Amino acid sequence: MREYLEVWDHVSNKQKKGWQIAALGNATIEAFKTDRYQRWKLLDPKTQIVVSVHYYTPVTTSLQKNAEKLGQYLHSQVRQVPADSDWWITFRSLLDEMVKQLTVATAGTLLGPAMLADGNQVLMSASLPPVYNRKQFIELQQYSIIDVDYLDELPNPIDAKAVIWR
Template identity: 45%
Template sequence: MSYGTSPHDYVSRAERCLQQNDPRYLFYAAFELRCAVEARMQQYLESWEHVSKKQKEGWEIKKLGSATERAFKTGDRVMRWRIDDEHETLAVLYYTPVTRKLRSNAERLGDYLHAPKKHHSEGDVWWSDFRALLEEMISQLRIATTGTLMGPALMKGNKIHMSTEVPPGTNLDQIYRHGATMTVHVDYLEELPATLETEAVVWK
């Protein structure tokens, strides 16, 4: 059996765990979500040469969060990179960060992933609070794992550097047509739009 370790793999397994009518699966979901947060930030950091090897090897949520903030300096803002030719939009790419709130929630999982100091009965609000946290994190991670830009595009001298991942089945040949004139529009958004463009290259 293959055990995928991409952020999307972790989120998918967590979703399946929450579909089970068994409280023990909440703990399994919490583990998967904690790993998803770590994996997404590590994925971002690994894509850039200016990030140190030590920062790339980290696993603690707080340290990974500090490293991504120093590397990109965009906070919780979403970056939209739209590519147009003379007639139409060819593609739209997004960078969707692991937000401070999501990182804070991931750290809160520690309250649940240690042996409890007291028994929690079936009707204890502790269980509903636990599930609510996990469901909130899944919603946040769906957004954080939507984008295909591995960090915001960065200027180095007079050149722009960017790193992307391309979902299976995606064809970007239209962007690389020889001699085509293209215009890039860059926006920083407070959040990912609820409805994405048909040209958006994202994980679904």
């Protein structure tokens, strides 16, 4: 969440330097006014064909809560827990769920949802995979039709033209 906040000028330095999960979660909601996924499609103006898709994938409330639970596991146990204990089953289930949640949360390339500034100016920040042509990303935005959707979850399967971290 800190990575999302650090690139935006309208976010205070205090919020950018936060370390508590709940505080960072509140700061992202305050900064972006949403915790929904954003799909940013760039379409060819002549053919209306999708040429590129980018996502803002927030750190969901569920993932934040799970991260706080994981923090509780960092404290050492008073006694050793047997390997066949329900404690381990619960712990492994939490880790498995978090792997899935983190895979989604880190897939997006937009560091926060794109936002409109005064007039027609779009403010956005992206972290693009090294294999993606950054110059092409900038050029596409200048000469494309932009279609923006807010989603409750990431599509499955994800768009074929999506630029994501894998």
